Amino acid sequence: YGDYNQKIDYVFKVVLIGDSAVGKSQLLARFARNEFSVDSKATIGVEFQTKTLAIDHKTVKAQIWDTAGQERYRAVTSAYYRGAVGAMLVYDVTKRQSFDHMARWLEELRGHADKNIAIMLIGNKCDLGSLRAVPIEDAQEFAQRENLFFMETSALEATNVETAFLTVLTEIYRIIS
Ligand code: GDP
Numbered sequence: 001y002g003d004y005n006q007k008i009d010y011v012f013k014v015v016l017i018g019d020s021a022v023g024k025s026q027l028l029a030r031f032a033r034n035e036f037s038v039d040s041k042a043t044i045g046v047e048f049q050t051k052t053l054a055i056d057h058k059t060v061k062a063q064i065w066d067t068a069g070q071e072r073y074r075a076v077t078s079a080y081y082r083g084a085v086g087a088m089l090v091y092d093v094t095k096r097q098s099f100d101h102m103a104r105w106l107e108e109l110r111g112h113a114d115k116n117i118a119i120m121l122i123g124n125k126c127d128l129g130s131l132r133a134v135p136i137e138d139a140q141e142f143a144q145r146e147n148l149f150f151m152e153t154s155a156l157e158a159t160n161v162e163t164a165f166l167t168v169l170t171e172i173y174r175i176i177s
């Protein structure tokens, strides 16, 4: 019976948002399946992936939603945000514009989501250090001002990916329990 018989205590919906090509789908692939693909196709069809883990001796099923090529401003529908208790706001540390867009993604998120949502700002592709276009201090300052968690990650090298998701999931658990 194994996992099939496992009692789920909580299901937490977490949404990934941010510009196209910042690495949202690869972060999810890394977290859910420990996979990475260099030539990832724009996400089509798949709405979410799940990963079951233990937090404080409870069984939590994380249901992580990925945008299906709807990253244009305001193209993400309210159904995407509905019921989300966590969010990952992702930019690419080598693309300044993707960071500058964080403010409006955050505004859109706050307009749709629950008041108590746990939010993590993620600067992905930190393996590309020589191409960095966003100083870590800029992101820290934004995160502090907006009261967000913040971490730099690499889906490619699996740096901080698990930690970032676990931080958000643990915060959600703290909020609801
Ligand atoms: P999405 O549009 O936000 O879902 O972005 P994808 O996950 O499809 O990734 C876009 C491109 O960036 C792909 O070519 C990935 O292989 C690449 N990519 C994603 N994460 C990383 C990373 O951490 N480091 C590097 N160097 N490339 C990455």
Ligand code: MG
Pocket (backbone or CB within 6 Å): 024, 025, 026, 041, 042, 043, 066, 067, 069
């Ligand atoms: Mg994608």
